[in-house]
Amino acid sequence: MNDELGFEGEPFDPLAEDEPQRTPEPATVRPAGTGTAVVAREVRSAVATAHRNALNAQVLLQARTLRRAGVALAASRFVDAVDGRIRPISALSPAPAVPFVTTEGRFKPLARTDKAELGRDDLRRLTGGDIAGVFGPAYSQPGCNPSVKLAADAALLLSEVTRIELRGGSSGRGLLVASAGPLDGTPESLLASATQAAEVLALHLGLHLCLADAVFAPGDGSGRAARCEIDLVRPGPLAAAQIRLDVTDVDLVPRPHLRADVEFRSGGAVTGRVAGLSLALVEKPGVPVGPARGGVPPAFLGRYSAAGEPTVLSEFHIAHFARGSHGTAFGPEFEHYSDRRATRVPDRGLTLMDRLVTLDGERGALDGAKYETEYDSPADSWYYADTANASMPNMIYMETSLQSALSIGYFLGPTLADPDAPVSLRNLGGTATVLREVDLRDKTIRQRSELLSTTLNNGASLQSFTYTMHADGEPFYTGETMFGYFSEAAMANQTGLDAGRSVPTWLEQQNPLPATRTIDVAARRADPAAPLCARDHLALLDEVQVVDGGGEHGKGYLRAVRRIDPADWFFARHFPRDPVIPGSLGVETVIQAMQEWVLDAGWDEGMTEPGFILPVGAPFTWKYRGQFLPTDGAATLEVHIKDVRRGPGRVRVTGDASVWKPGLRIYELTDIAVELREEGAQPW
Template sequence: MTNDLEGLGFDGEPFDPFAAPPAGEPPAPAASQTGGNGGADNIGAVAREMRRAVADAHRNALHAQVLMQARTLSRWGVDIAAPTVSAAASGYYEIVNGRITPSTAPPTAQTPPPVTTEARFKPLARTERTTLDRDDLARLADGDISGVFGPGYLQPGCNPSVKLAAGTALLLDEVGGIGLRGGSSGHGALVASVARLDGTPEQLLAAGEQAAEIFALYLGLHLCLADAVFSPGDGSGEPARSEAEITTGLHATEVRLDVTGVDLVPRPHVRADVEFRAGDEIAARITGLCLALVEKPGVPIGPDRGGTVPAFLGRYSAAGEQTLINEFHIAHFARGSHGIAFGPEFEHYSDRRATRVPDRGLTLVDRLVSMDGRRGELDGASYETEYDSPADSWYYADTANASMPNMIYMETSLQSALSIGYFLGPTLSAPQAPVSLRNLGGTATVLREVDLRDKTLRQRSQLLSTTLNNGASLQSFAYTLLADGEPFYEGETLFGYFSEEAMANQTGLDAGRAVPTWLDAQQPRPAVRTIDVAARRADPAAALCARDHFALLDDLHVVDGGGRYGNGYLHAVRRIDPDDWFFARHFPRDPVIPGSLGVETVIHAMQEWLLDAGLGEGMTNPGFILPVGAPFTWKYRGQFVPTDGQATLEVHIKDVRRGPGRVRVTGDASMWKPGLRIYELTDIAVELREEGARPW
């Protein structure tokens, strides 16, 4: 202990009112020389000395706490360098893993681009709290996270060390505002008041880190780990670097956290710039602050070999069950370590083209809750997964539908199937062979109309069969989706894992023959009229119009009374831009247009035709919905890639059904890449209904 104390590096001298004055200062006058009370000069000198000594003692105590915390955390293998204590000074500083050194270069000014709505981080928990008082902060410092933010943050038996300002003095007084989508780039913001900071880089860094800790807890980042601590950096093990600039003579009373990034890979972390203000003036800045939640040494964070989960990994389901894998593992499946996601035998897939779940805003499965099955036993496994669908999700904002669009129905059900099918190990029999995963088709039916905003979707699935062939492996699934315990969607689907040779030898739906669209096959060519979808979309007042990420059509060509059934024919060509947003999401390192997005494009064409035909006239509050009780079948025999240039679709209107407050349009459709028909959709339907209309 003596050696530990010698390393604490106290500043100043111990206060002793009877000690000789420091060199260069006159002795304090004795009481007998100044009167019975010692005189004003002596009292002032003693008071000044006491203030200096108390300040030194307070700073030394804080410094000792930081050092002792660093020693404690080092026993867990967490490298937190102990900062040195310095007097308040202006200038530039470089901060590496908490160690602060002067720098001659000003901080690098970087403004991150605004995050798009589909790429925004989805919190692991939600709260109504946007302000916190001193008592709330004290409870966070005690580890009572759910007591402050609500029951969604409850994590019984987990993360005893995840506390605000653990082992150090709490520097923030209250949080005046937390914004989930605020800040310069839309990643989030936090504003907190502080007592007068002394202006040292160490204290400013501590205050900035505490603000980042609050934001991380607010997002629920700790919920996907079982026993973690806050640590500088992103959890990769690389040095955590940031920069600071301090203005002399200003004592900050406000901390502003501008979040520049949030991710779960490699570990849950927050990146932010921090501004310290004294009234209207900027006292200091920290640029590039990064803080992660990192597991203690020896604590498991993912499945073992064979897919077994060695211990509870920290995440509870929406119903309070202990889950098997969670958002952290799914994020690694999309863009990180497959070994962390599914077990060590998958690690070699991490750095090459391999099966992945779609990324960011297209990640539509969150948690594996339970499984009845084992890795390597590829038939008969059953399992349950969850997906949280917040009301502020990009697809609710961009769809023309009254609730969730068809694409998300399809994607969340298919992603649950593909993720767990892959988890069971169909590719491990030939682990070095490059394979691509593709959906080949299926049938699905909406069972009831339900608004899915802010719902947790529960999926019950069964792996029906696995067929292993040279160059291709096929898996078939059956699934049911539930909301509030009641089924609302069910279907079956088929996935294939294909070798590079199989992917290069695709013949589409017509055995390699070039089959023209119905319109191109007509002689003479019939009259065509055009619906200007782009012009309608450009009108902010245009209702029932898909926008932004769902801006999939610019114009639509119509042959009234045409098509296979004589009820109308739709034709559209969509230009494929290699920079289209979805290529970066589906799939990382293997970009193709999601088949469900092709289906969504067909649905948009049918919706635009329904409105243009005046079938919704007389409705005062209409909304598009997915038709209930109408089975829809899709078949894919190819994919659209960034270099295809264009996609062509056609729809044959099959039936128009009218009822009180409702109209339903059903059709058959196909899609072509240049020279090859690759999608076939049977009995695809759209429905417009008056709000509150009775079911069929």
């Protein structure tokens, strides 16, 4: 194959992994905000009672555990755990502002529960490790994680959890509100109770579900010393305190962890703060977390499928494939890819594969492998909110199916024959057909794929696949596709679909130019009440030019230009360290132009509850021979309407389309179709 692409990647600092654990740095000593002698008298008076001594002993036990694990404390006031003396420590440093996370970038929990409040009995069950008993069967993990418990080996300081919001908090990353007490008011007591609140939220998110035998530990699981800062705003014992835990980060890399700022209130006033609290789930020594050489897990790695089967790879491994250690993701043969531009799955909100459930094949045997993957599609996913469709947009159908194919095709080792050769992965095309209309909100998509062949051709390794996606046990989408792994030399010579020739659009070839009219998409989108309108991350077009009765078939012609901004959100996701516009997003842009034309032409007339769907039984073919880079400036598309089909409560529009980067036609779409239907309309 002589179709070639071109891109030179950007340097990117690799993640620091597996660093040896270091001794925490000592806190900087500064004068405390209050007189030391006054504070000393207050604390000595408080610790005089037997009850306080007993409580201190419990809290200090947990504090020593945290210190042994490498946590460093910085506090405005602090009672030394060894000699009981009061030592002034640095005041709380100003916390850096945490940007609000967009819907696309939100962390997707590994399990979901409706339980957002926990009583004392629930908390006690969590101290015994009964996580599924509290949160539900999605958290069941038979035979795994016997040591993952709330407040393990320490006193339970929380009395209840009154609120858990997955998308709450100042940055939209999560919020937990709890009550605790009595607390002795020391930095250790604040840290211990804040840590327990973080443990509850970590369990609620299901962070433990992708490890087989883990424990809670401070930090992010990298082995670096964890450090948080504690500010005693109003020193002294607290009979009861409200804890507000505001999440600033949640991730699965390097290990499942969260980071939060915690505020304590009593009597309506702030009494203390813990800034930069971090908590991870880390494997016990010797417990494997990823595949061994050859891609075979040495033992069960802890994650079960939606149907309760042991899986081969989990969300944890896919996250590492996107932005972490490739050795952790796929086995030690892949570790050298971690610090270079290499094949990666799209990241964050564009990661649309969760688990490899079964694999009938082995690394190095590249043809004939069959496998099943899963992807959970929560109803609060960004693409449901942003699409004009009644359910999932076309680009997510495409990305989900293609990512499952490419990820396991890569896992089987097509690049390992020459592991030092830099290569870039690109989709070359395929055909797909929707088999039935289905609402995929809160569904688990099960995909069955087969790697048909792997061939070498002119510096490129090509892989072809077939796949079928299922929901509730029934197929709903099927297709075939081809991917290529291209060398730097192949990527340096991009010739597009027309052997390097610059081919103008149909409109540019007309003489004289026909009359055009413009659909103002931006103006319609500016109306919050405008129906059937793509928004936010899927706001891909501002206007569409129309030639009524134009185009190759004489039934209508559409042309649109999309400006490319290097800061566009998807460049950070697709692909990490190798940014290009997803081909599926280019297809989605064409679909939006067609949807806008359908509405502008009045095809929704007479419908009371219209909705766009992916047309059933209509094969669609795409061909890519190039890529859009952050520096390309603009993408131009054209659509030739070839058929308009009307039926009771339905209209389907089919066309052929092309997409250009400056000077080069690189996408060709055949029989691309959109359909508008009345809710409840009978099938064709």
